[in-house]
Amino acid sequence: MMREKIKEIIIERFKDQVSFDDNAKDMLTLELKNKDMLIKFMEFIKENEELAFNLISDITAIDYQYRNPRFVMVYHIFSIKNSERIRIKLPVGEGESVQSVTSIWKGAEWLEREVYDMFGISFEGHPDLRRILMNEDFKYHPLRKDFPLQGIEES
Amino acid sequence: MGIESHLGIVTTKLDFLVNWSRKNSLWPMTFGLACCALEMMVAASARHDLARFGAEVFRGSPRQSDLLIVPGTLTKKMLPYVLRLYNQMPEPKWVIAYGACACTGGIFNTYNVVQGVDKYIPVDVYVAGCPPKPEALVQAIVMLRKKIEKETLKDRV
Numbered sequence: 001m002m003r004e005k006i007k008e009i010i011i012e013r014f015k016d017q018v019s020f021d022d023n024a025k026d027m028l029t030l031e032l033k034n035k036d037m038l039i040k041f042m043e044f045i046k047e048n049e050e051l052a053f054n055l056i057s058d059i060t061a062i063d064y065q066y067r068n069p070r071f072v073m074v075y076h077i078f079s080i081k082n083s084e085r086i087r088i089k090l091p092v093g094e095g096e097s098v099q100s101v102t103s104i105w106k107g108a109e110w111l112e113r114e115v116y117d118m119f120g121i122s123f124e125g126h127p128d129l130r131r132i133l134m135n136e137d138f139k140y141h142p143l144r145k146d147f148p149l150q151g152i153e154e155s
Numbered sequence: 156m157g158i159e160s161h162l163g164i165v166t167t168k169l170d171f172l173v174n175w176s177r178k179n180s181l182w183p184m185t186f187g188l189a190c191c192a193l194e195m196m197v198a199a200s201a202r203h204d205l206a207r208f209g210a211e212v213f214r215g216s217p218r219q220s221d222l223l224i225v226p227g228t229l230t231k232k233m234l235p236y237v238l239r240l241y242n243q244m245p246e247p248k249w250v251i252a253y254g255a256c257a258c259t260g261g262i263f264n265t266y267n268v269v270q271g272v273d274k275y276i277p278v279d280v281y282v283a284g285c286p287p288k289p290e291a292l293v294q295a296i297v298m299l300r301k302k303i304e305k306e307t308l309k310d311r312v
Binding site (some may be wrong): 116133134135138140142147148149150152 | 229232235264265266267
């Protein structure tokens with residue numbers, strides 16, 4: 001019920017700039033078609049009084065090694081008011097950067113650092129973009145598909 | 156060793172006396188990395204009672220410790236801190252690699268885990284198991300005591 005209403009509100013505002021994935025049953029899933037609209041979209045779903053997606057649950061990425069663009073950013077956001085979750089996907093090419101959402105949810109800071117550490121996707125406007133899990137002098141990005149599980153010598 | 160009770164004199168070898176005192180006051184450092192640390196704590200508790208060997212005084216500072224037990228998975232991010240702690244311990248010092256992870260990396264044959272702590276610091280006793288039982292740590296302490304008995308002062312200047 002609520003899920004349909006959220007979908008309507010988003011379609012009303014963004015129309016064909018987003019595409020919904022109807023196969024996803026666990027939560028509302030949509031893909032943004034344009035990287036530049038990320039901040040505008042995120043601000044909208046947080047500030048809109050009916051949607052009120054005010055809690056960032058997770059930020060991660062997927063490496064489709066042979067696809068172009070290679071990566072897909074995945075944002076999981078929770079609305080405490082509606083008790084609803086939303087999953088937002090954003091395709092990102094190799095070497096490209098994404099706008100940081102730390103200005104919208106402060107809690108995104110460490111999550112974005114993790115994506116930077118594990119996938120090598122950098123974030124514009126992030127206050128402190130350092131590695132979070134691996135040691136500082138580590139040169140690789142371990143969750144990329146082309147990184148061997150047992151690591152690379154002398155790394 | 157002979158005790159001349161009527162003279163009030165004890166005659167012994169210096170090596171024997173020094174090793175005897177060292178092996179009976181092995182103070183480990185309070186240091187835990189993973190699930191093996193819980194077994195180590197049990198070994199110090201009443202049932203297994205490391206105090207029988209003088210090794211129950213887990214010190215909070217490396218500067219007061221003789222024994223570094225490396226209990227658990229050592230990640231590469233943790234490695235610099237372990238090395239710093241080891242370097243802060245005064246000589247003589249001994250190291251026990253406790254558990255499969257500390258010995259060889261164990262099941263974590265991955266990019267972020269040190270494949271055996273002996274690649275970076277010298278290890279005296281290896282304890283196998285995942286995790287090893289507290290009895291295994293008691294045996295390791297006993298083996299270390301035997302090793303200390305055989306040391307001479309020439310080895311550790």
